[in-house]
Amino acid sequence: MDKIYHGQIKLGLIQRGLTVPAILQGLSEVAGGLCSGEPGEEITLALAEDFIVKANLNAPGQDGPKLVCHGDRLRLHMREGEIDVGIITVPEFLKQQLKQRTPVSENICLDGYCLNIFLRAIGQGKKLSMPIEAILSVIQSAFEEGAADLVQLNMDFCDEADRGFDRLAPLVVAIKKRFNTFVALKGFPPSNSGTIDLMYASGFDIIDFPLGGFSGTIKSKKKMTAKQVYSALEYAAGVFPPGTVWTDLVLGPEPLSQCKEGIDRLAGSGIIPLIYLQRDSNKNSEGYRDLVELAEHMDKAIQRNRLPLKWLYPTCRFLSPLDTRFFTEDPLQARLAVTPVYRSGLGRKTSAGFAALRRKLRIRNVSDSFESAGL
Numbered sequence: 001m002d003k004i005y006h007g008q009i010k011l012g013l014i015q016r017g018l019t020v021p022a023i024l025q026g027l028s029e030v031a032g033g034l035c036s037g038e039p040g041e042e043i044t045l046a047l048a049e050d051f052i053v054k055a056n057l058n059a060p061g062q063d064g065p066k067l068v069c070h071g072d073r074l075r076l077h078m079r080e081g082e083i084d085v086g087i088i089t090v091p092e093f094l095k096q097q098l099k100q101r102t103p104v105s106e107n108i109c110l111d112g113y114c115l116n117i118f119l120r121a122i123g124q125g126k127k128l129s130m131p132i133e134a135i136l137s138v139i140q141s142a143f144e145e146g147a148a149d150l151v152q153l154n155m156d157f158c159d160e161a162d163r164g165f166d167r168l169a170p171l172v173v174a175i176k177k178r179f180n181t182f183v184a185l186k187g188f189p190p191s192n193s194g195t196i197d198l199m200y201a202s203g204f205d206i207i208d209f210p211l212g213g214f215s216g217t218i219k220s221k222k223k224m225t226a227k228q229v230y231s232a233l234e235y236a237a238g239v240f241p242p243g244t245v246w247t248d249l250v251l252g253p254e255p256l257s258q259c260k261e262g263i264d265r266l267a268g269s270g271i272i273p274l275i276y277l278q279r280d281s282n283k284n285s286e287g288y289r290d291l292v293e294l295a296e297h298m299d300k301a302i303q304r305n306r307l308p309l310k311w312l313y314p315t316c317r318f319l320s321p322l323d324t325r326f327f328t329e330d331p332l333q334a335r336l337a338v339t340p341v342y343r344s345g346l347g348r349k350t351s352a353g354f355a356a357l358r359r360k361l362r363i364r365n366v367s368d369s370f371e372s373a374g375l
Contacts, residue, residue: 003330003331004080004081004083004331005292005326005327005328005329005331005334006047006048006051006083006326006327006331006334007288007291007292007295007319007323007326007327007328008080008288008327009047009053009076009078009080009081009083010047010051010053010277010326011277011287011288011291012065012078012079012080013045013053013055013065013076013078014053014054014055014277014278014279014317015279015280016058016064016065016078017055017056017057017058017062017064017065018043018045018055018056018057018058018064018065018066018067018076019057019058019059019060019061019062019064019065019066019067020034020037020043020057020066020067021060021066021067021068022060024067024068024069024074025037027069027074029074029086029087030067030074030087032087032089032090033045033087033088033089033090034057034090035090035095035098035099037057038057039056039057039058039059040056040057041056041057042054042055042056042057043055043057043087044087044088044090044110044316045076045085045086045087045088046085046086046087046088047076047083047085047326048326048331048334049335050314050323050335050336051314051323051326051334052088052112052314052315052316053316053317054111054316054317056279064078065077065078066078067085068082074086074087083331091110091142091145091147092145093138093141093142093144093145093147094108094110094142094147097138103129103130104130104134104135104138107119107129107130108138110142110147110148111152111313111315111316111317112313112314112315112316113147113148113149113150113313113342114148114149114150114151114152114184114313114315115138115139115142115147115148115150115151115152116152116154117130117135117138117139117151117152117153117154118154118156119153119154119155119156119164119168120155120156120158120164121156121158121160121164121167126166126167126170127167128164128167128168128171132170132171132174135171135175136174136175136178139151139175139178139179139181140178140179143179143181149181149182149313149342150181150182150183150184150313150342151175151179151181151182151183151184152183152184152185152186152206152208153168153171153172153183153184153185153186153187154186154187155168155185155186155187155188156187157188161190161191161192161195162190162191162192162195163187163188163189163190163191163195164187165190165195165198165199165202168185168202169198169202172185172202172203172204173202173203175203176203182205182206182311182341182342183203183204183205183206184204184205184206184207184208185199185204185206185207185208186208186209186210187208187209188209188224188229189209189224189228189229189231189232189233190232193231193232193235196232196235196236196239197239200239200240205240205244205311206240206244206245206246206311207236207240207244207245207246208245208246208247208248208274209229209232209233209236209247210229210247210248211226211229211230211233211247211248211249212248212249212250212252212276229247233245233247233266233269233271234269234271237269237270237271238270242270242307242308243272243307243308243309243310243311243312244311245270245271245272246271246272246273246274246312247266247271247272247273247274248274248275248276248318249262249263249273249274249275249276250275250276250278251275251278251290251291251294256290256293256294259294260294260297263294263297263298263301264297264301266301267298267301267302267304267305267307268301268305270305270307272302272307272309272312272320272321273298273321274315274318274319274320275291275294275298275318275319275320276317276318277291277317277318277319291319291327292327292328294319295319295324295327295328296324296328298319298321298324299321299324299328299337302321307321308338309321309322309337309338310338310339310340310341311340311341312340313340313342314336314340321337322336322337322338322340323336323337324337325337
């Protein structure tokens with residue numbers, strides 16, 4: 001490859017981290033993107049408009065990608081080449097949370113303009129690892145600062161048949177009541193597909209049942225097979241609006257042809273695949289070439305099945321159908337496939353109205369079905 005693709009830079013940063021010399025950490029443009037500046041901390045870089053990546057800070061003097069300053073420009077120097085970069089400022093609400101080191105601060109993060117909240121079930125009943133009011137307070141701080149447009153609840157695995165949905169329902173209702181926002185759920189499929197109808201009825205706009213990555217714990221694999229996850233995804237695609245059912249994929253040792261077949265099957269079922277970019281993935285040039293081939297294949301599969309992409313958003317650690325062009329096209333020409341709905345106030349308001357209307361109709365239809373069945 002003669003050109004330096006933005007996707008190539010992104011993968012390299014995820015795999016090898018970034019060194020920021022101490023002298024540069026004092027610059028306001030750099031300091032705004034750091035909390036402690038200690039090795040291991042994450043820093044978010046903009047490689048292009050709407051194309052971002054999180055990289056771990058390396059210890060001073062470590063080989064690998066390095067931030068340099070040429071005149072008044074920040075540049076990234078790495079073996080793939082050298083490009084101008086921007087440092088994404090850490091929002092004030094997040095800096096304050098991280099300084100406090102509370103259970104809340106350790107379970108929230110920003111991915112682009114998506115506020116991620118990580119939750120787990122605690123004890124019996126409906127208790128979550130964070131109080132609802134504490135979660136609402138964090139969301140409000142993020143929205144007031146203009147740091148987020150979307151909330152994603154990430155629910156850890158639990159043994160309950162509904163995978164903790166009964167605990168999440170009051171929270172999503174409270175979020176929808178207080179904020180005009182979209183809410184996504186990333187978690188594990190319930191054992192009863194009827195619970196997926198309830199997830200939609202409660203207010204979730206987007207669902208992500210990962211086939212890899214997030215769901216890759218030993219405990220969850222013992223309880224749930226890939227076949228069960230896929231079955232739940234197919235059911236969800238018949239409940240949620242087109243383009244709002246996603247799954248995470250992790251590239252393993254299987255042949256590339258098998259990965260392509262998986263993408264075709266998912267897209268054909270109305271499910272949007274997201275490829276997780278791993279730090280320990282193949283670090284040679286062949287690894288990136290495989291990624292480019294999958295990006296091109298994913299593009300065709302999405303177009304062939306006419307799946308809308310407006311619900312996706314730029315992410316730090318994934319290859320998604322929204323940003324495949326940053327992996328395959330000239331860096332000067334690469335753009336997002338579509339403008340996400342969250343970017344436009346009018347688009348967000350209009351989509352929210354349609355989503356609310358569709359949800360009401362869906363709930364009524366499900367209720368009518370239950371009544372006709374005598375349930």
